[in-house]
Amino acid sequence: MNISQAAKISGLPAQTVRYYESIGLVSPARMAHNGYRSFSKSDVDRLCFLKQAKTTGFSLEESRDLLALYENADRRSQHVKQLVLDKLSRLDQQIEELMAMRQTLSELAEGCQGDEQPNCHIINQLAEQGGAGHE
């Protein structure tokens, strides 16, 4: 099957599939007479796996590791689970950071009149917090 079919099935843009090939995440055969990529079922399986890992929040390097595990019959589920738990804790940390930002933004917005006047709580707070008061 050619790239547009593989892209459609996996849910990845064709450009992205080419990019994945360029970094060695997939290696489709080539058709001799025109140089078009030819994707086998297992190539498409890899792409689907990658798409799913991406949706789940894994980076491409993490996905590469998962893919190696996917294709390694001697893997230990221990090992896979550890990758997921590590990812989970990084994700929790990231969520906490965003929640902190959300809190700050929400407080800023609440304190601001939002009218025609220049006086603005938001601007004042951004200016006053942090390294303010240095002389």
Next chain:
Amino acid sequence: MNISQAAKISGLPAQTVRYYESIGLVSPARMAHNGYRSFSKSDVDRLCFLKQAKTTGFSLEESRDLLALYENADRRSQHVKQLVLDKLSRLDQQIEELMAMRQTLSELAEGCQGDEQPNCHIINQLAEQGGAGHE
């Protein structure tokens, strides 16, 4: 004051301060005899403002807009508030995406034995979801 002082007060790495200068977010004077940057109080104020905006989750382009507002005596707080509300809604969306990932990861981890065996719920799920079952 020289760059390391300005960096310390603002809480930004010196390299980042140089980068901010290169994209026009700050324009410190230069000392004639050695070419070192010389930061005034208002330069440092800008850096602190930028640091704070960054911590609050604004991109550099958004920060540039906020900085213009910060220095514009004719601003309307309406305008500033709208920027913050827009940011807030993008942030909420981002948090939701991360929570969805968190949920998926957490379910994956729960279903996995995490032992010495190759059979792994996580791998199976990543392989089966998405574009699976194409023939």
Next chain:
DNA sequence: TCTTGACCTTGCAGTAACTTTAAGGTTTAT
């Protein structure tokens, strides 16, 4: 047969916000 449109190829530039590296000049303290 010709043409039109949809497909495929490559390579290169651009994105965000830095970080790292290299190579070298200046200042300060001993």
Next chain:
DNA sequence: ATAAACCTTAAAGTTACTGCAAGGTCAAGA
């Protein structure tokens, strides 16, 4: 004198693509 700690620039690397240009190929219709 010299070493440590500061400063400078320019260029490359990072992540995961996206967009563009120039051109080859293929399938269908007139």
